[in-house]
Amino acid sequence: MQGRLSAWLVKHGLVHRSLGFDYQGVETLQIKPEDWHSIAVISYVYGYNYLRSQCAYDVAPGGLLASVYHLTRIEYGVDQPEEVCIKVFAPRINPRIPSVFWIWKSADFQERESYDMLGISYDNHPRLKRILMPESWIGWPLRKDYIAPKFYEIQDAH
Amino acid sequence: MAAMAATSFSLLGLLGGNGKNVARRRRIAAAATPEEAQVTEEVQEEKQPEEPKVKNQKRMPEKRVEPQLMAQSKNMGREYGGDWLSSVTRHVRIYAAYIDPVTHAFDQTQMDKLTIILDPQNEFNWNDDTCNMVYTYFQELVDHYEGAPLTEYTLRLIGSDVEHYIRKLLYDGEITYNMNARQLNFSMGKPRVIFNANDESQIQGIMPQ
Numbered sequence: 442m443q444g445r446l447s448a449w450l451v452k453h454g455l456v457h458r459s460l461g462f463d464y465q466g467v468e469t470l471q472i473k474p475e476d477w478h479s480i481a482v483i484s485y486v487y488g489y490n491y492l493r494s495q496c497a498y499d500v501a502p503g504g505l506l507a508s509v510y511h512l513t514r515i516e517y518g519v520d521q522p523e524e525v526c527i528k529v530f531a532p533r534i535n536p537r538i539p540s541v542f543w544i545w546k547s548a549d550f551q552e553r554e555s556y557d558m559l560g561i562s563y564d565n566h567p568r569l570k571r572i573l574m575p576e577s578w579i580g581w582p583l584r585k586d587y588i589a590p591k592f593y594e595i596q597d598a599h
Numbered sequence: 600m601a602a603m604a605a606t607s608f609s610l611l612g613l614l615g616g617n618g619k620n621v622a623r624r625r626r627i628a629a630a631a632t633p634e635e636a637q638v639t640e641e642v643q644e645e646k647q648p649e650e651p652k653v654k655n656q657k658r659m660p661e662k663r664v665e666p667q668l669m670a671q672s673k674n675m676g677r678e679y680g681g682d683w684l685s686s687v688t689r690h691v692r693i694y695a696a697y698i699d700p701v702t703h704a705f706d707q708t709q710m711d712k713l714t715i716i717l718d719p720q721n722e723f724n725w726n727d728d729t730c731n732m733v734y735t736y737f738q739e740l741v742d743h744y745e746g747a748p749l750t751e752y753t754l755r756l757i758g759s760d761v762e763h764y765i766r767k768l769l770y771d772g773e774i775t776y777n778m779n780a781r782q783l784n785f786s787m788g789k790p791r792v793i794f795n796a797n798d799e800s801q802i803q804g805i806m807p808q
Binding site: 578590 | 688750751752758759762766
């Protein structure tokens with residue numbers, strides 16, 4: 442079972458791996474970090490002009506980190522726009538993924554949040570710094586091996 | 600980044616290891632109004648990660664904080680960022696600044712000093728011994744984090760440890776809640792019947808078998 446974008450990428454000789462379809466029938470592709478920048482440009486040219494969502498998660502303890510992009514093709518007169526979900530996996534040690542900020546500007550804060558929470562460093566992002574946590578924070582809070590510091594908080598005030 | 604590793608050392612290594620910390624100079628200046636439990640202490644924090652510890656030891660004796668009669672509030676304006684390095688929790692306020700104990704002038708140019716304000720809301724009953732225990736512990740922590748970057752994160756680690764220590768003092772019965780405090784919400788847990796959990800004789804009579 443192959444989706445439209447996957448078939449199109451195969452036709453043009455671009456390396457990817459199909460991860461099937463999610464519950465809404467949206468095609469999911471896996472792309473290597475080193476291919477991601479060129480494939481992002483190609484998908485923009487193909488017509489995915491809207492980055493609907495960008496998020497990141499920690500796949501497994503000690504495993505890979507994933508950065509997920511939901512792309513949509515917005516056109517006039519279309520009520521069922523074409524969608525695709527792209528996952529880019531990066532190793533836990535020194536995770537580097539090319540930024541798509543210069544293609545879809547809406548990736549700005551999303552990638553900063555992914556950086557803040559999981560420590561994925563997005564190459565070529567214009568201002569990659571912490572957005573939720575204080576700037577002097579140490580550690581990546583949403584990684585599965587993160588240990589929260591035992592900061593004092595008022596927990597049992599009455 | 601090598602300096603950051605210093606924050607992850609265990610505390611035990613410090614407490615057991617070097618007894619020289621006791622000899623370190625410490626000055627405690629009581630606040631102007633003795634009915635407040637607000638005592639200001641200035642300590643030096645040497646935070647040059649690249650310098651070896653031997654140099655700190657040599658430099659220690661002649662380094663004293665003089666009482667600064669003409670201290671003014673400096674570097675607090677918007678042009679300096681409008682905020683200051685601090686760790687503020689309910690019972691412990693740590694500022695990377697010199698605070699004059701009398702005039703409360705807040706001199707942020709002297710960021711080599713840490714000032715702790717203990718229990719400004721007066722929630723606990725303090726005496727000199729318990730205050731000094733907290734200050735000694737604070738001094739140990741500052742020595743322990745020597746070499747760590749002076750950031751809010753480090754200050755908050757120190758402040759949290761001091762808070763946990765205060766909680767331990769409370770649970771051990773060294774300090775008690777001040778029942779005349781302005782607000783009584785028992786922020787470290789409701790008062791207990793067993794005053795000192797370390798004292799076996801108190802537990803014997805009370806605890807059901």
